[in-house]
Amino acid sequence: MTKTIPKIRAHPTENDLADFLSGSLPKERRDQVESHIAGCDECLAATVAAYESAGPSGKKAAFKNKVGKYMKRLNIYLVLAGLSFALSFFTHRYFIQLLVATLLLGIKWIVDAKSTKMLVMIYEAWKHGGEKEASRVLERLEQPQNFQRKF
């Protein structure tokens, strides 16, 4: 069987795959890359993963992360808990409901706190790799800036 489109045996370069996803590849090259990833599962996996992390859904995840960072600074749950506690005094009808909300938001605030997350991380490490692993995580947590500084 002969194929009309010449297949590229060599894997497309990183630049080719990136430009394929951003839609800035010339038509002819685009078809070549497309035909390659249709047949090459490794390149397909790379392409799909890159699309997921950099495409619309990935951007959403990154945005969420950014918003999350901002919220953490604001301590949004603490503020909401305080708010609903204060409100419970003014709205007699929903007194109990608002108190429950205060309680839930308070719990959420505690669970989300950094120290709790650290505890969970250490626990996970301990569960998977024993004491050695846990102490290593602990060490790293004590000097969190170590890797950005290197550059």
Add this chain to the structure above:
Amino acid sequence: MEKGRFEDDATLIRSCVERDHSAWDFFVKKYSNHILISIVFRLRKYGIHLKVEDLKEIEQDTLSLLWEGSKLAEIRNPESLRYWLAIISGNTAVQYMRRQKRLDRLAAKSLSETIGGTEMADMLPSSVLTPAQELERSELSEKIEKALESLPDKEKLALKLSLLYGKKYEEISGIMAMPPGTVSSYIKRAKKRLRKKLQQFSGF
């Protein structure tokens, strides 16, 4: 640090390539999150869930490849920076896993194996399947592979994205740069062709 200086990626990349340390600091701050996400997403394609330490190490590898290895100078199109970074980070992650030899058979999913059921068979204890049954399974996935080969590339790609990676038509249309309606007709046609081919092979 003045943020405005590196507002667009082309300037940022150029400054980094020219070894401007403040540009690099800004780059790391802006994209380290994206690099982490890319590593996680890529390794998930191999069914790997990383420990935090490995993740940090791969991120470190990626950053040092970009800066110390001057990889950043190789990017062709600054507009594709996010995709390019995702691919570079993913490749670094795969290399890291291979180097660590933590995966003997690091292979991406393949459609013929997924449909052919070899993955399912892997999960069963080997005593459940008789050699004859195992042969039958591998023959089936071979047949599917052959039938897939006969599909036109665009149909094959659309079908793989849909069945293998569970992508919605909308997402496939984003990846393949075509309207969702076209995607849907491609997939329908591909399924029809595949069915026909398989029936041919099994002599119905």
